[in-house]
Ligand SMILES: Nc1ncnc2c1ncn2[C@@H]1O[C@H](COP(=O)(O)OP(=O)(O)OP(=O)(O)O)[C@@H](O)[C@H]1O
Ligand SMILES: O=C([O-])CC(=O)C(=O)O
């Protein structure tokens with residue numbers, strides 16, 4: 075029995091109007107005819123249960139009128155287009171040493187009766203059985219193609235252990251043994267092209283492998299995927315700039331992976347999907363299956379392999395979905411600069427008046443938190459391109475950290491965790507399914523992946539004019555960097571190339587305690603060419619468009635990690651507001667020792683005493699020592715870049731080198 079909100083009372087079961095407990099007696103309504111009806115609706119049309127169930131679902135409408143369709147599939151019948159689509163998927167899944175492609179059929183193998191059966195397609199026509207048939211060549215590969223979130227929920231809940239619907243409607247899931255990326259297991263094929271184009275050697279994220287080893291791993295992944303009852307295939311886009319859009323195909327074994335990429339990549343409109351054609355890049359995610367350690371180069375059971383020539387990526391031995399997101403980001407870091415477009419590990423938002431800010435920073439420094447701002451339009455939270463026409467988001471979704479997520483502090487992210495959102499590795503109440511965001515039992519790197527339109531003021535399409543402010547975020551666990559400083563162009567470049575933060579949580583496997591980290595371009599794990607290449611592009615774009623650089627410490631104040639505290643998010647937001655509004659350009663500044671940073675003396679809504687870190691430390695000697703220690707770490711790190719030229723002349727290079735700490 076429950077109050078229904080109108081003050082009326084409804085009966086949960088069987089309490090038919092006995093008047094017990096003084097409750098009102100329920101009267102059944104009498105029709106004018108005087109006949110008592112217990113049901114006023116018309117009878118159903120079905121004669122049997124099966125017939126009834128068949129009424130429940132209607133076939134999805136054909137998506138586009140066929141006339142006016144442009145592209146490779148224009149003028150084709152629906153059936154013909156479907157066949158071409160399956161042929162393309164079969165080609166993607168082909169073993170390159172045996173039969174040329176599996177027999178593929180659309181639909182869930184467990185539900186053949188209710189999936190419209192589509193004529194299967196195979197490449198077997200050219201296959202000579204004398205060469206050696208395999209069992210896999212005899213079976214069908216069932217393809218679940220671009221399923222909707224609702225369908226993926228059902229797949230996950232029925233077939234994947236650890237999948238549950240939370241109280242707010244999100245899909246909670248586990249990523250398995252890996253709950254963060256594995257940068258040490260990420261390999262790139264080194265061949266004649268990449269030999270010259272890419273950054274290799276010390277400091278580079280590109281650990282080499284040869285083409286042959288890539289093919290061994292590719293075969294392993296494809297064989298694994300074809301051995302399954304079914305695979306998920308997502309055909310989607312990257313980059314909201316229509317001229318530089320990339321078509322990606324993700325083949326995976328888990329509904330979780332398919333829903334994650336559905337949320338994170340750009341979702342094609344039905345008519346765009348029909349004309350998708352051949353993908354520009356394909357991911358084979360066989361993450362549940364390990365790589366073979368007897369294979370050359372393999373140093374663990376995990377391998378994430380990128381082959382730029384073949385435009386393919388293979389994932390073995392890790393189910394952490396971020397590998398797919400960031401693997402594609404690496405690809406963009408190769409493709410875009412070749413077109414004079416700068417790829418950025420940054421968030422981006424825009425004010426009502428069109429002022430744009432970029433937020434650079436390593437994992438956990440606040441890109442998602444600070445770009446998601448109720449008073450501004452969200453362009454994107456993590457990966458962008460800066461080209462001649464302005465900024466474009468690479469992705470179609472956001473990937474927010476959830477640890478200690480609180481509704482009051484981050485309301486828009488909180489509200490985005492609803493039906494359709496993937497919630498990774500969180501802990502929830504077994505009965506109410508309320509998530510406990512403070513619980514780190516599975517990992518500290520808990521995450522939510524949601525489509526960008528789940529943020530109310532997301533700007534669709536996710537493109538913006540050129541940035542006015544470039545904000546470098548660092549989470550300084552040493553507690554000596556000021557909460558905000560205004561940077562010269564040379565200082566911006568110095569800090570961009572340094573890419574400093576202190577990792578706090580375990581986004582990368584194995585890092586559990588804070589630790590100073592330098593990661594060139596605030597994303598060394600994803601860049602493909604030498605950092606100075608990206609830095610030179612950033613410098614020239616900032617100069618051309620008159621953008622101001624800022625360094626914001628979202629980390630500690632009043633002492634290092636352990637003795638001080640993390641700067642309150644509310645204060646950081648006030649600082650960011652002052653940057654956006656331009657008011658921070660018009661206040662008094664003073665220069666700090668060692669780092670030579672210009673710090674404002676006051677900001678509305680922020681206690682002035684915290685703006686100068688030394689004020690917040692009770693032990694001034696410890697402060698000075700820590701400051702010098704961090705300065706030394708910066709110096710050591712920058713040594714490898716001193717020999718590199720940035721931009722066209724030596725002037726900028728010299729300026730950048732002298733923009734570092736002096737002591
Ligand atoms: N002063 C602060 N400024 C920004 N974030 C803060 C602050 N204090 C605490 N936080 C917390 O730090 C975390 C910042 O994580 P966020 O998701 O924004 O990282 P990110 O830069 O987007 O990293 P990634 O690239 O891994 O997605 C959030 O959990 C946020 O609540
Ligand atoms: O890639 C991930 O797992 C999350 C992320 O955005 C980052 O680490 O920069």
Ligand SMILES: [Ca+2]
Pocket residue numbers: 441442455456473474475
């Ligand atoms: Ca993020």
Ligand SMILES: [Mn+2]
Pocket residue numbers: 419437456
């Ligand atoms: Mn990121």
